[in-house]
Amino acid sequence: ATKKTAQPDKGGGHSKGKSGKVTLKTPKGTRDYGPMEMANRREVFNVIYSVFHMHGAVEIETPVFELKDVLTGKYGEDSKLIYDLEDQGGEILSMRLYLTVPFARYVAMNKIANIKRYHVARVYRRDSPAMTRGRYREFYQCDFDIAGQYDAMIPDAECVQLVQQVLSKLDLGEFTIKINHRKILDGVFGSCGVPSEKFRPICSAVDKLDKSPWEDVRKEMVDEKGLDEEVADKIGNYAGFADLMLLFQYCKSLGCADHLVFDMGLARGLDYYTGVIYEAVLSAGQSIGAEGPVGSVAGGGRYDGLVGMFDPKKKTVPCVGVSFGIERLFTIHEQKKRSETGKLRATQTEVFVATACKGMVQERLKLVGLLHEAGINTEGSYKNNAKILNQLQYAEDNKIPLVVLIGESEVEAGVVKVRTTTTREEVTVKREELVQTVKQKLSGL
Amino acid sequence: ATKKTAQPDKGGGHSKGKSGKVTLKTPKGTRDYGPMEMANRREVFNVIYSVFHMHGAVEIETPVFELKDVLTGKYGEDSKLIYDLEDQGGEILSMRLYLTVPFARYVAMNKIANIKRYHVARVYRRDSPAMTRGRYREFYQCDFDIAGQYDAMIPDAECVQLVQQVLSKLDLGEFTIKINHRKILDGVFGSCGVPSEKFRPICSAVDKLDKSPWEDVRKEMVDEKGLDEEVADKIGNYAGFADLMLLFQYCKSLGCADHLVFDMGLARGLDYYTGVIYEAVLSAGQSIGAEGPVGSVAGGGRYDGLVGMFDPKKKTVPCVGVSFGIERLFTIHEQKKRSETGKLRATQTEVFVATACKGMVQERLKLVGLLHEAGINTEGSYKNNAKILNQLQYAEDNKIPLVVLIGESEVEAGVVKVRTTTTREEVTVKREELVQTVKQKLSGL
Numbered sequence: 001a002t003k004k005t006a007q008p009d010k011g012g013g014h015s016k017g018k019s020g021k022v023t024l025k026t027p028k029g030t031r032d033y034g035p036m037e038m039a040n041r042r043e044v045f046n047v048i049y050s051v052f053h054m055h056g057a058v059e060i061e062t063p064v065f066e067l068k069d070v071l072t073g074k075y076g077e078d079s080k081l082i083y084d085l086e087d088q089g090g091e092i093l094s095m096r097l098y099l100t101v102p103f104a105r106y107v108a109m110n111k112i113a114n115i116k117r118y119h120v121a122r123v124y125r126r127d128s129p130a131m132t133r134g135r136y137r138e139f140y141q142c143d144f145d146i147a148g149q150y151d152a153m154i155p156d157a158e159c160v161q162l163v164q165q166v167l168s169k170l171d172l173g174e175f176t177i178k179i180n181h182r183k184i185l186d187g188v189f190g191s192c193g194v195p196s197e198k199f200r201p202i203c204s205a206v207d208k209l210d211k212s213p214w215e216d217v218r219k220e221m222v223d224e225k226g227l228d229e230e231v232a233d234k235i236g237n238y239a240g241f242a243d244l245m246l247l248f249q250y251c252k253s254l255g256c257a258d259h260l261v262f263d264m265g266l267a268r269g270l271d272y273y274t275g276v277i278y279e280a281v282l283s284a285g286q287s288i289g290a291e292g293p294v295g296s297v298a299g300g301g302r303y304d305g306l307v308g309m310f311d312p313k314k315k316t317v318p319c320v321g322v323s324f325g326i327e328r329l330f331t332i333h334e335q336k337k338r339s340e341t342g343k344l345r346a347t348q349t350e351v352f353v354a355t356a357c358k359g360m361v362q363e364r365l366k367l368v369g370l371l372h373e374a375g376i377n378t379e380g381s382y383k384n385n386a387k388i389l390n391q392l393q394y395a396e397d398n399k400i401p402l403v404v405l406i407g408e409s410e411v412e413a414g415v416v417k418v419r420t421t422t423t424r425e426e427v428t429v430k431r432e433e434l435v436q437t438v439k440q441k442l443s444g445l
Numbered sequence: 446a447t448k449k450t451a452q453p454d455k456g457g458g459h460s461k462g463k464s465g466k467v468t469l470k471t472p473k474g475t476r477d478y479g480p481m482e483m484a485n486r487r488e489v490f491n492v493i494y495s496v497f498h499m500h501g502a503v504e505i506e507t508p509v510f511e512l513k514d515v516l517t518g519k520y521g522e523d524s525k526l527i528y529d530l531e532d533q534g535g536e537i538l539s540m541r542l543y544l545t546v547p548f549a550r551y552v553a554m555n556k557i558a559n560i561k562r563y564h565v566a567r568v569y570r571r572d573s574p575a576m577t578r579g580r581y582r583e584f585y586q587c588d589f590d591i592a593g594q595y596d597a598m599i600p601d602a603e604c605v606q607l608v609q610q611v612l613s614k615l616d617l618g619e620f621t622i623k624i625n626h627r628k629i630l631d632g633v634f635g636s637c638g639v640p641s642e643k644f645r646p647i648c649s650a651v652d653k654l655d656k657s658p659w660e661d662v663r664k665e666m667v668d669e670k671g672l673d674e675e676v677a678d679k680i681g682n683y684a685g686f687a688d689l690m691l692l693f694q695y696c697k698s699l700g701c702a703d704h705l706v707f708d709m710g711l712a713r714g715l716d717y718y719t720g721v722i723y724e725a726v727l728s729a730g731q732s733i734g735a736e737g738p739v740g741s742v743a744g745g746g747r748y749d750g751l752v753g754m755f756d757p758k759k760k761t762v763p764c765v766g767v768s769f770g771i772e773r774l775f776t777i778h779e780q781k782k783r784s785e786t787g788k789l790r791a792t793q794t795e796v797f798v799a800t801a802c803k804g805m806v807q808e809r810l811k812l813v814g815l816l817h818e819a820g821i822n823t824e825g826s827y828k829n830n831a832k833i834l835n836q837l838q839y840a841e842d843n844k845i846p847l848v849v850l851i852g853e854s855e856v857e858a859g860v861v862k863v864r865t866t867t868t869r870e871e872v873t874v875k876r877e878e879l880v881q882t883v884k885q886k887l888s889g890l
Contacts, residue, residue, distance in 0.1 A: 023515075024554040024755060026508050027538050032551055035503030035562065042504070054817055056794035056824035056843075058480030059487070063471050063583050064509060064567065070468075084531040085540075088571060093472050095530075106477055109469040117480065122509065126533060138508050150827035154806065165817065253810035255818065310469060349501035361599065365698035372499055372610065373700065379501035382595035382603075400501075 029129030029137030035346035040334040044170065045120065048142060048324065051165045052118045055158065057144060060117050062102040064124075068094040070105050070310075081125045095124035099143045100272075100306070100321070107147050107317055108310035114148025114317070116155075120326070136327075145321030147307065153243055156276050156302060157250035159322045163280050163298045164256040166324065172332050174283035175297070178263035179210065179247070181240030181276050188241065192234040194227065201225045203264060206235075210262040214245050243276055275302030278322070282332070297325045297332075345399050350442055352400045353380040354391035356407035363411055367404055367434070374435040376442075378404075395421050401445050402438060474574030474582025480791035485779040489615065490565065493587060493769065496610045497563045500603065502589060505562050507547040509569075513539040515550050515755075526570045540569035544588045545717075545751070545766070552592050552762055553755035559593025559762070561600075565771070581772075590766030592752065598688050601721050601747060602695035604767045608725050608743045609701040611769065617777050619728035620742070623708035624655065624692070626685035626721050633686065637679040639672065646670045648709060651680075655707040659690045688721055720747030723767070727777070742770045742777075790844050795887055797845045798825040799836035801852035808856055812849055812879070819880040821887075823849075840866050846890050847883060 026032060033041065052059075065085060071094050072079050083095040096102055099119045107115065120142045129137050144162060146155040160177060167175050194202050205220045214236055221227040221235075235241060244262070251257040259280075266279055280298040300322030308316035337344040353367045364380045371378040379400070381391055395403045405417040405426070416434050418441065419426045429437045471477060478486065497504075510530060516539050517524050528540040541547055544564045552560065565587045574582050589607060591600040605622060612620050639647050650665045659681055666672040666680075680686055689707070696702040704725075711724055725743040745767030753761035782789040798812045809825045816823040824845070826836055833850075840848045850862040850871070861879050863886065864871045874882045 023512060024550065024757075025512065027510055027512060027536055030508035030510075032508070032555075033506040034555075035505060035560075038504035038506060053793040054820075054822045056792045056822060056845075058791045059483035060480060061478040061483060063475035063477070065472055065475075067468060067470065067472060084533065086529040086531045088529065091472055105469065110477075110479075115480075146827070148827065151806075151829040154810075154827045154829075157810070161814070161817075249807065250810055253807045253814065255811075255814035312469075346503045347501045348498040361596075362694065362698045365599075365602070365695055366700075369606070369698065369700035372606075375499075377499045377501060382591070382593065382599045384596040384599075398501075 027137075029127070031136060036344065037330070037334070039346045040337060040344070041330055043337075044326070044329050044333050045142075047169045048120075048166055048326075049118075051162060051169060052144060054165070055116065055144075055162060057116045057118045060103075060106060060119055061121065062096070062099075062106055062119070064122070065093040065095050066102060066105065068092045071097060071101060081127055083124045083126055097123055097125055099123060099141050099323075100145070100303070103143070103145060103147075104306040104319070105310050107307045107319075108315075112147065112317070114146075114150075116144075116146045116148075118142070118144045140326045140330075142324040142326040143321060144323075145319055147317045147319040149318055153246040153250055153276070156243075156320050157247055157254055157256075159300060159320055160247070160251055160260070160278060161254045161256040163278070163300075163322055163324075164259055167259075167280060167282075167297065170329065170333060172282060172297075172329070172336065175259060175280055176261050176283065177259045177278055177280045178261050178266045179244065179276065179278045180263055180266035181244050188235060188238045192238060193231050194235070198225060198227060202227060202235075207262055207264065209244060210248055210257075210260045240275070247276060272303040272306050273301040274304045275320070277301030297328050298322055299325075347377075347379075347398060347400075349377050349379050349398065349400045351376055351378040351402045351404055351438060352391065352395040352398075353378060353404045353406075354388060354395070355381075355386070356388050356405060356410075358385045360406065360408070360411070363406055367406065367416070371404070371435065371438065374439070376435070376438055392419075402441055404434065404438070472582075474572070476581060481789060482775070482779070484791045485782060485789070486775055488782075489771070489774055489778050490587075492614045493565075493611055493771075494563075496607060496614060497589060499610070500561065500589075500607060502561045502563045505548075505551060505564055506566065507541075507544075507551055507564070509567070510538040510540050511547060511550065513537045516542060516546060526572055528569045528571055542568055542570055544568060544586050544768075545590070545748075548588070548590060548592075549751040549764070550755050552752045552764075557592065557762070559591075559595075561589075561591045561593075563587070563589045585771045585775075587769040587771035588766060589768075590764055592762045592764040594763055598691040598695055598721070601688075601765050602692055602699055602701075604745060604765055605692070605696055605705070605723060606699045606701040608723070608745075608767055608769075609704055612704075612725060612742065615774065615778060617727060617742075617774070617781065620704060620725055621706050621728065622704045622723055622725045623706050623711045624689065624721065624723045625708055625711035626689050633680060633683045637683060638676050639680070643670060643672060647672060647680075652707055652709065654689060655693055655702070655705045658694075685720070692721060717748040717751050718746040719749045720765070722746030742773050743767055744770075792822075792843060792845075794822050794824050794843065794845045796821055796823040796847045796849055796883060797836065797840040797843075798823060798849045798851075799833060799840070800826075800831070801833050801850060801855075803830040805851065805853075805856070808851055812851065812861070816849070816880065816883065819884070821880070821883055837864075837866075847886055849879065849883070 068084065071082060081097060085093040099121060103117070103119060120140065122138055123141050124138055127135070127137060129135060144159065146158065163177055189199055189202065202221055202225055205217050205225060209217055218232050218236060221232045222229050248257060248260065251260055266277060278300060279296050281296050302320040304316060304318040307319060308314045334344070351371055353364050355364050361384050368378050368380050392403060401421055403419040403421060405419055410416055414431050415428050416431055417426050417428050418437055420441065513529065516527060527542060530538040544566060548562070548564060565585065567583055568586050569583055572580065572582060574580060589604065591603065608622055634644055634647065647666055647670055650662050650670060654662055663677050663681060666677045667674050693702060693705065696705055711722060723745060724741050726741050747765040749761060749763040752764060753759050796816055798809050800809050806829050813823050813825050837848060846866055848864040848866060850864055855861055859876050860873050861876055862871050862873050863882055865886065
């Protein structure tokens with residue numbers, strides 16, 4: 001049938017047309033996503049969406065471009081990365097760089113007091129592309145955020161739990177979620193009066209907060225490390241500290257504390273974080289092709305000031321959220337699938353209807369219609385008189401598990417053959433038993 | 446809990462910031478999609494994707510912008526509608542107007558001999574927006590196309606079948622699929638020698654081709670309408686005619702001929718069609734708000750020349766496809782859901798965990814963790830001490846079917862209450878029976 005189907009995945013192609021022809025390429029730093037990549041993407045998204053829905057999150061979509069003022073007000077330092085649209089006699093527009101700024105604009109514009117939303121879409125950065133290392137100018141982001149005035153650390157714990165659930169369900173191997181708090185990073189020890197010579201030992205005690213309750217850590221500081229009780233209590237009462245301890249408690253209750261690590265060295269790049277920050281990293285041994293270790297696959301934190309920057313009356317809506325490194329997750333998931341023979345498919349076709357002799361196109365179409373009616377994913381050849389070997393080969397190449405086969409004698413006898421692609425085993429059944437047989441065989445695969 | 450949640454759907458807002466502040470609006474002709482719209486969109490897409498997968502279609506995605514040359518070569522007449530990106534020292538880029546041209550570019554660039562792909566994404570047209578009538582500058586398209594050199598009308602019949610399956614599964618009421626052929630439209634009667642006085646009666650005979658085989662139609666032409674046998678056979682052998690008769694036959698075999706109507710007046714707008722064309726319309730009585738009758742919800746046809754225009758050697762790849770009026774389908778589906786009380790929800794939350802007294806946040810989180818572990822979509826309040834009435838009200842407002850309720854006495858006794866939101870009926874079960882009880886109640890709803 002369609003033996004020569006070419007479905008290249010790694011696009012970007014740079015073949016040039018000749019003599020003033022249209023140049024056949026995608027814009028610099030962009031690429032097409034081919035069938036195999038999209039099938040992989042769909043699998044990853046299905047897992048992530050199921051977790052988002054488990055948390056009762058709603059979805060929003062915003063325009064791919066915004067008024068330029070909306071973007072540049074918040075991200076002055078990145079404005080050289082912005083794709084501007086040409087002024088064609090109207091508003092001055094730019095492509096979004098992130099999903100968080102459009103989210104803050106949406107919340108402020110609609111005067112929303114609270115919302116738990118996810119947003120999966122592409123963003124645009126006129127960066128130096130490094131396509132071999134997976135860095136593109138157009139790429140997907142996948143964000144989950146909770147906006148609203150709530151009690152400390154409850155939504156934050158949900159974000160950490162959600163990261164843990166997504167990474168566990170994607171089954172990509174061991175991972176760690178590093179946690180820190182901007183206010184701690186900004187110098188808790190100094191302001192609490194920890195003597196400089198005790199900085200290191202106290203730091204190592206604090207590092208245990210992810211596993212031990214505050215009482216044990218305090219005991220170690222005072223009894224083992226010789227810190228004044230008063231100073232230890234100051235640390236314990238420090239804004240970020242109280243948050244972190246609460247967060248660890250909540251994560252234990254939610255059953256997602258196993259992967260947490262308190263990491264004083266964690267510092268997320270964006271300026272807008274105002275509280276707890278976190279980052280999920282896959283453990284050593286997992287790498288993306290030549291790119292080396294995978295590293296961070298999700299990151300986020302609390303940003304309580306961003307919505308207020310858009311509100312005319314500076315009304316704030318506290319927010320906390322997480323962004324998945326979705327392009328990396330696509331890559332790792334695809335590698336995993338490729339290593340499991342036979343698992344990577346671009347289609348979900350379950351049955352290929354093949355004909356063994358000429359002039360049977362109408363009979364074939366009837367079977368396709370019948371199987372579709374029963375909800376079975378079914379394809380057939382587009383040729384009137386496709387060669388039987390080509391048809392069987394197509395089913396094998398495309399990992400279609402079953403072939404339904406008819407020739408003149410089968411049509412006359414009112415029967416069909418059902419062939420299992422991997423074993424090449426064939427059974428003959430009555431036409432009226434076809435659907436039942438196919439469903440049984442599919443459920444047994 | 447979160448009583449004041451505002452989740453406005455109809456965005457576009459035009460509130461202006463004061464004194465040089467950032468203007469809080471989306472770009473002209475664009476809008477945000479709110480939670481309810483996105484939930485509706487997801488339902489519609491899930492149906493459409495299931496049909497696409499039933500046909501073994503693969504998915505692709507292309508960049509949101511293309512080299513301007515790629516777009517303007519094919520659509521000169523529309524070039525005033527193109528959003529251009531600013532020349533920031535690089536390639537000259539423009540936002541895509543359609544998904545078909547990027548598809549043709551993709552096929553030509555990757556030298557693909559055949560592919561059956563779908564593509565769902567937004568396109569951009571700097572048109573006069575008419576947002577009250579649902580006409581935007583940024584909107585979704587949903588295309589299914591089959592490229593490849595195949596036998597006549599087999600892929601075309603699949604496109605018609607697919608339209609019928611999508612519209613039937615969406616269950617939006619009666620519909621018709623009008624079919625015509627460009628070559629017929631271009632004057633079959635004249636060139637076959639039908640006398641001008643017989644034009645009307647022959648036309649009415651031809652109109653029956655969607656229900657009757659060619660032999661019957663020919664008989665009517667010759668015996669009843671007095672046409673020369675020779676002229677009738679010329680019509681029958683006419684290129685487009687043979688295609689159409691074959692298409693009707695194939696559609697009958699596929700079981701999708703019921704909705705077909707042969708419509709000599711059908712003329713799709715785009716110049717690139719070269720063969721059979723079709724359009725699906727919802728029947729009278731269905732309207733979108735003030736916009737009046739719905740009209741066309743899907744349309745397409747055969748375009749055998751487009752890929753060749755991109756190929757340096759003019760190598761052609763015949764294509765046939767269909768594009769769903771997906772924004773209209775969203776609107777109609779949402780109206781239908783709104784009319785079915787209680788069906789329209791922005792979330793998929795199944796259980797809300799509520800606490801009846803103070804200081805129970807950890808107990809609540811443990812139950813959320815437990816229910817998530819069992820794969821049950823579960824939410825709780827973000828307040829330490831949320832009022833019980835607010836929590837129950839939240840569950841009612843958000844149509845969450847079950848509430849799991851604990852107070853101090855329940856925790857002490859190791860039990861939980863499970864409340865059905867609609868009936869307000871409560872049962873008390875042991876904690877270890879919670880998951881089973883919830884699953885039973887959910888499956889019975």
